Amino acid sequence: MKTAIFFWVKKMKYDVTVIGAGPAGLAAAISADKNGAKVLLIEREDKLGGVLKQCIHDGFGLIKYGEKLSGCEYANRSIDELMKRDVSLKLRTFVSKVTKKKDGFNLLLSSSGKLENIETKKIIFATGCRERTPKQVAIHGSRPAGVFTAGLAQYYLNVNGQMPGRKCVILGSGDIGLIMARRLTLEGASVLGVYEAKDSPSGLTRNIYQCLEDFDIPLYLSHTVTRLHGRNRLEGVTISKVDEKMEPINGTEEYVSCDTLIVSVGLIPENELPKTLDVPMSKYTKGAIVNQYYETLVNGIYACGNALHVNDLVDYVSESGEEAGKFAAIRDKSDAETIDVNFTSDFGYVVPQKIVKDSETATFYFRTSRIRENAVVKVYNKDEEIFRKKYLNLKPPEMEKIKVNIEDVSEIRFVMEVSK
Amino acid sequence: MxxxxxxxxxxxxxxxxxxxxxxxxxxxxxxxxxxxxxxxxxxxxxxxxxxxxxxxxxKNLVEAKTIVSSINDKKLEGKKPDVLIIGGGVVGCAIARELSKYDLDILLVEKEYDVALHASSRNDGMVHPGIDIKPGLLKKKLNNIGNEMYDDMCNDLNVKFNRCGQYLCFTKNNLLIPVILTLPYFNLTAAGRAHFVGRKKLFNKEPGISKDIKYGLYFDGAGTVCPYGLTIALAENAIENGVAISLDTAVISIKVEDKKITSVQTNRGEIYPKMTINAAGVFCEEIAKMAGDRFFSIHPRKGTNAILDKEAKKNINTIYTSVNSFNGDKKSNHTKGGGIVSTVDGNVLVGPNAIETSEKENFDTEKSSIDNIFKKQKKAGTWLSGSDIITYFTGVRAATYEEDFIVEKGRNTKNIIHSAGIQSPGLTASPAIAVEIATILKNEMPDIIEKTNFNKYRNSFPRISEMDEDNRREYIEENPDYGEIVCRCEEISKGEIVDAMRSPLRCDTVDGIKRRARPGMGRCQGGFCGPQVAKMISEEKGIPLNKVRKGYEDSYILLGEKNEI
Amino acid sequence: MIDKTFTCIVCPNGCKLNATVLEDNKLVVTGNKCIKGIDFANNEIFNPKRMLTTTVKTTFNSMPYLPVRTESEIPKEKVFQVMNVLRTTVIKRQLKVGDIVIENVLDTGINVIATMNTEEKRYG
Missing domain, CATH: 3.30.1340 (Histidine-containing Protein; Chain: A;)
Known part of the structure; x- marks a missing residue:
């Protein structure tokens, strides 16, 4: 009789696997563990904290801790908390593939010397975001060294201690661009100016004030960089004024001599893996479409933090991670009906985009699509107003958060009233 | 007259x-x-x-000087190769590899820091069926021969080649009869076969194609290859077979006595070759002139392509382009029509256009070029969207006024062979050009003998992300670095990057590694992996971080430690 | 008489403040929507302070530069002077978040503290 030898390789099975150990992932892992799940946290890099590792500047944690911490300190608090918990951790591990199984998912993980499969009931994507590149904003001309995205320049300077440039032009008034303007100035570089294609700054007012005005760095609104010059290292850029559609105006070109261009033109949620699982994405946020439990339209897949939508404050990122972690741990399939959250074009976006009709309240995050003064945000259930709040100032860079009673709603609609 | x-x-x-x-x-x-x-x-x-x-x-035009490395040494002084090949493009490297089958001392000089830096990396990677080239032209012949050589060559060199075919798409019903009537002509003159495809089949094969398209022609001889990947592979295999490649080496002047080249002066010393091969791309006229053998002129023609995110790939499996008017063989079109190309690496390429230029080395891109190629290609690819663009590039074609290749021995100078005027479809034709050059060389040097130990296979490093799981695991367990992913967009491991740096042809720049192993080719364009790659170069090559270059000479990425400058 | 305009950053309103210091050092602020604007203008004119965050060289390979900050805000005019001190500082011992890197930097009465742990182990 032939004997067959069966190798039974037992795969590790987790309740919740969190991908990405930035602020969202850390919070999600901690919270899922607190709520009784067997948790795995996977991080591509060799340290926890995600982009906060290079955010040495302060201003983090005002909401969560009531303190002004640096990004590193903020991360450290979460890491401290994680260390107290029983979360399995895989660092320097890359999720190569996710496959849907009958009662969960299979993850193919690649790390130094090892390719392994693990199984998990639920996944939380906390993969953060990536920066838009110079080519994505149609900068032409040559392709020299000395052109960086703001986050890349920040990494080189803060983590490697290397100067990315001496005579810098910054394109985009996003917060990282502003922070880098100050950072480079403090380290002895000269920042010739920050150019912004929009007619209002993209970054927080606080950063305009403390990062630019403090150092007399000029901010040029309705201007953009259209061309790079130099073959080896950057030698200069062409600046053009732009019209209301942000198209460069012919004849307004101006040459600025510089050795470095730092581009801070926006962030895009990183969702390559969920896309392979056919998780529907929102065209407004570029992140997954989720319900109030941070669950995507694919059962068992959750999303939080900047992978879901780009937040202005890390506190909100942690908050969404915490919620996603909790619900991934405790929630079972719900039979309750799901309804859409609609909004007018006065809003940049509203998250969540779906509501499962089994809770009393839901927290919404939204951004205005343009600067508004004295605006009233109203939420309707059909024709019935269920929420209203007055805002003296609404600015696209600043996210707003509201809690709405959603008992017995059948349709949710966000409307903005603007007094003339 | x-x-x-x-x-x-x-x-x-x-x-x-x-x-x-x-x-x-x-x-x-x-x-x-x-x-x-x-x-x-x-x-x-x-x-x-x-x-x-x-x-x-x-009038008033100051022609740009040829850019030459500032290196000035005597590395090659006194070298007496049997064959000196000038130019490390796809043609020069194909020639080097072809000639390495013979017992010859071969030296290839390239003025740039890497091979394939000009037209050979700045094209859409199409292997042409040659449908828009007039029969009777040399480029038609060499295109068709070269096209047929691609499967074996790429297989031997371990280079990805996809014979995906190409669709010419038509919107006008009144062209239906003329189009069908051209089939016998194409079957007679093009590489591969031509097929008529009706609307239904067309949409079946290419669901992303514009709904305005009514029918098309399919050319099964068309394919795509990574043009610089191929050039690098040819160069590496040539080196493995004994060819010496000297980078950063520009020809400055050539001494000719009695209609014979006696020496070639470079920035790295004087070389005394028996035979010189001119494969200098846009600079072939200058080389011919130095060699006292200028009988043609080059008018450079630049073209720009856009590279789209992998997500755009869902709209295209092959190559397609829309055709509005149809001349069959009557008129050659310099732009080759351009098209939308699904590349072997999973991206989508759109372009190119064609603009005459006096600047041979100006690779600047222009917004207007991108706008124009998009406008043109949107006829077939209505889905094309500027927001899918991850990058763009410009290349300069080396066109003669006769718009044909020149592959022949010198007309005035005896010991030179020209491969000149090689524009599109030069990539397709390159293996055939190399064979043609070898034939000419054998005529000139009848006593050369074939080597017995020529190794046609090139060992390239593994592409981890393309392997099946078991194979991949085996590689990772053998070399742990294959498990460590550095570039997340393209899923490139540390092991592959180290391999690229240790390959036979020098590779010590971020762009050089990018062309070989592809870190930074993806949608983030090196935003995440850039610092890792720079650090790896610094460690592997033993140079400080601020000496790591993007590519060209002095293209340092960083300026030094912050406290020290 | 000093005349200064700036944007109040206390709350998202971002009032455009106009502050005038009269000869008797009395401050007149206009453009503010609330009282916080006056305090803000007062501080910015008479005693502007800033938090300084930067990195300091270490002797550790795993972390060649350590992120640090001033424990609280320092006078704005001292920012570059403190930067100069930190530029020449080298950390040779292991530190944890909150540990003092420099005590009472430049007699400001404020310490410079580490904002990250130096040892890598801690993070994985």
Missing amino acids: NMNRKLKNEFGNNVKAKLIDDKVILSGEVSSWDEKVSAGLLVAKQGSRVHVVNDIVV
């Missing part, structure tokens, strides 16, 4: 043509580069062996 009458009509008395031996020499003065080019085109006859040598001066 007829030529001069034509010129007079166009340019008055400013431009003159003179037939000397077998070339038409143009002289005079015009006010713009475009005028100079149109004068050349006016008197040139496509495919003619009587070439136009364009000596017309353009």
Whole structure:
């Protein structure tokens, strides 16, 4: 009789696997563990904290801790908390593939010397975001060294201690661009100016004030960089004024001599893996479409933090991670009906985009699509107003958060009233 | 003379043509580069062996100097190779590999820091069926021969090649009969077969194609390859077979005595080759001139392509382009129509356009070029969206006025062979050009013998992300670095990057690694992996971080430690 | 008499403040929507302070530069002077978040503290 030898390789099975150990992932892992799940946290890099590792500047944690911490300190608090918990951790591990199984998912993980499969009931994507590149904003001309995205320049300077440039032009008034303007100035570089294609700054007012005005760095609104010059290292850029559609105006070109261009033109949620699982994405946020439990339209897949939508404050990122972690741990399939959250074009976006009709309240995050003064945000259930709040100032860079009673709603609609 | 009458009509008395031996020499003065080019085109006859040598001066035009490495040493001083190949493009490298089958001492010099830095990396990677080239032209012949060599060559060199085929798409019903009538012509003259495809089948094969398309022609001979990947592979295999490649090496002058090249002066010393092969791309006219053998002129023509995110790939499986008017074989189109190309690496390429230029090394891109190619290609690819663009590039084609290849021995100087005027479809034709050059060389040097130990296979490093799981695991367990992913967009491991740096041809720049192993090729364009790659170069090559280059000389990414400068 | 305009950053309103210091050092602020604007202008004119965050060289390979900050805000005019001190500082011992890197930097009465742990182990 032939004997067959069966190798039974037992795969590790987790309740919740969190991908990405930035602020969202850390919070999600901690919270899922607190709520009784067997948790795995996977991080591509060799340290926890995600982009906060290079955010040495302060201003983090005002909401969560009531303190002004640096990004590193903020991360450290979460890491401290994680260390107290029983979360399995895989660092320097890359999720190569996710496959849907009958009662969960299979993850193919690649790390130094090892390719392994693990199984998990639920996944939380906390993969953060990536920066838009110079080519994505149609900068032409040559392709020299000395052109960086703001986050890349920040990494080189803060983590490697290397100067990315001496005579810098910054394109985009996003917060990282502003922070880098100050950072480079403090380290002895000269920042010739920050150019912004929009007619209002993209970054927080606080950063305009403390990062630019403090150092007399000029901010040029309705201007953009259209061309790079130099073959080896950057030698200069062409600046053009732009019209209301942000198209460069012919004849307004101006040459600025510089050795470095730092581009801070926006962030895009990183969702390559969920896309392979056919998780529907929102065209407004570029992140997954989720319900109030941070669950995507694919059962068992959750999303939080900047992978879901780009937040202005890390506190909100942690908050969404915490919620996603909790619900991934405790929630079972719900039979309750799901309804859409609609909004007018006065809003940049509203998250969540779906509501499962089994809770009393839901927290919404939204951004205005343009600067508004004295605006009233109203939420309707059909024709019935269920929420209203007055805002003296609404600015696209600043996210707003509201809690709405959603008992017995059948349709949710966000409307903005603007007094003339 | 007829030529001069034509010129007079166009340019008055400013431009003159003179037939000397077998070339038409143009002289005079015009006010713009475009005028100079149109004068050349006016008197040139496509495919003619009587070439136009364009000596017309353009008023107030300062021609850009050839960019040469600042290195000045004697590394090659006194070298006496049997064959000196000038130019490390796909043609030069294909020639190097072909000649390495023979017992010859071969030296290839390339003025840039890497091979394939000009037209060979700056094209859409199409392996052409040759449908828009007039029969009878040398480039038609070499295209068709080269096209058929691709499967074996790429297989031997471990280079990805996808014979995906190409669709010409039509929107106008009134062209239906003429299009069908061209089938026998294409089947007779193109590489591969031509097929008529009705609307239904077309949408079946290419669901992303515009709904305006009514029918199309499918050419199964068309394919795609990574053009610089192929060039690098050819160079590496040539090195493995004994060829010496000297980078950062520019030819400065050539000594000719009694119609024979006696020595070639470079920035790295004087070389004394028995035979010189001119494969200098846009600089082939300059090399011919230095060698006392200038019988043609190059009018550079630049073209721009856009590279789209992998997500765009869902709209295209092959290559397609929409055709509005149809001339069959009657007229050659310099732009080759361009098209939308699904690349072997999973991206989508759109382009190129064609613009005459006096600047051989100006690879600047322009917004207008991107706008134009998008406008044109949107006819077939209505899905094309600017927001999918991850990057773009410009290449410069080395066109002669006769718009044909020149592959022949020197007309005046004896020990030189030219491979000149190699524009599109030069990539497709390159293996055939190499064979042609070898044939000419054998005629000139009849006593050369074939090596017995030529190894046609090139060992390239593994592509981890493309492997099946078991295979991948085996590699990772053998070398842990294959498990460590550095580039997340393209899923490239540390092991592959180290392999690229240790491959036979020098590779010590971020762009060089990018062309070999692809970190930074993806949608983030190196935003995440850039610092890791820079650090790996610094460690592998033993240089400080601030000496790590993007690519070109002095293209340092960082300026030094912050406290020290 | 000093005349200064700036944007109040206390709350998202971002009032455009106009502050005038009269000869008797009395401050007149206009453009503010609330009282916080006056305090803000007062501080910015008479005693502007800033938090300084930067990195300091270490002797550790795993972390060649350590992120640090001033424990609280320092006078604005001292920012570059403190930067100069930190530029020449080298950390040779292991530190944890909150540990003092420099005590009472430039007699400001404020310490410079580490904002990250130096040892890598801690993070994985």
